[in-house]
Amino acid sequence: MSPEAGRGVVARLNPVAKLGAALAIALPLVVTIDPVSALVALLLELPLLLAAGLSPRQFWLRTLPLWIAAPASAVTIALYGATSGEIYVEWLFVRVSEGSLMLALATFLRVLAIGLPAVVLFVTVDPTDLADxxxxxxxxPARFVLGALAGMRMLGLLADDWRALALARRARGVADTGRIRRASGMAFALFVLSIRRGSSLATAMEARAFGAPGPRTWARESRFGIEDVLLVVAGVAISATALAVSIAVGAFNPILGPA
Incomplete structure (x- = not known):
């Protein structure tokens, strides 16, 4: 799975820095659920998102699931969230109140504030560079990293194997009817094929001393420079500023505390 080309400054940085920045932005925002912190974080993330260098088409295609999940989550919270304040609509299990609408808005902004930088930062990440x-x-541990990298490299083959199985079964006239029956049979065949390929891959990696004890050498050196440090610091600054503004205006609403 090759990453899409990005011409921005962030696209050329170390994948570990991108991972650190995404975690630095997401983890503090998980502590509270209020619209102020999420909105501030989302606004501060805009320069970071633009620095990724993605084209508008790449951006909207990659983040499309977020733009679907965020409104869906907000609607669910608005209809069935915790009731507080004035009640606007009440019907059967549906109860729309002032508090549920605020939670819905906070959820919508929070999904975008956490998801957008994570998706955009990882669009240009190469799995091999991340493993290095x-x-x-x-x-x-090198064994864990290389095993995960090998597994990620196999993901593309699963789709190819699924298409090959479908064409082979269609050519033989097997399971032309019954989608559930056909899908279950292909899933079992793909499972068996994956086990065989995994066993062969494990044997090949062991033969090449991938599981040998002691320190190992790497074909490419992974460098963590000042620009990578600045990216992580920017992520920490975004989350710290968002939480500080939320606390200052009295909107801070800890998840573990009272709503």
Whole structure:
């Protein structure tokens, strides 16, 4: 799975820095659910999103699930969320109140504030570069990193195998009717094929000393420079500013505390 080309400054940075910035933005916003912190974070993220260098088509296609999930979550919270304040609509299990509408707005902004930077930052990440950074910079176990990388590389083959199985079964006239029966049979065949390919891949990796003890060498050095540090600092600054503004205006609403 090759990353889409990005011409922005952020696209050329280390994948570990992108991961750190995304976590720095997301984790503090999980603590509270209020529209102020999410809105402030979303506004501060705009320069970061523009610096990724994605074209408008790439941006909207990649973030389309978020633009569907955010309104859907907001509507659900508005109809069935915690009731407080004035009640506007009440019918059976549906109860729209002032509090549920505020929670719906906070949920909508929160999904976008957490999801947009995570998606945009990882569009230009190459799995091999990410694995190099996790092993060399974060110092995760090489066996775990390389195994995960091999698994990610196999994801593209699963789609190809599914199409090949469908064409082969159609050519033989097998399961021409019954979508559920056909899908279950193909899923089982794909499962067996994946186990066989995984066993062959594991044997090949062991033969190439991927599981050997001791430190291993890397074909490409993963560098973490000053620009990468600035990206992580920007992520921390965005979340800290959002929380500070929320607390200052009295909108801070901790999830574990009273609503």
């Amino acid at each position: 950074g996790l092993a060399q910079i974060v110092h995760l």
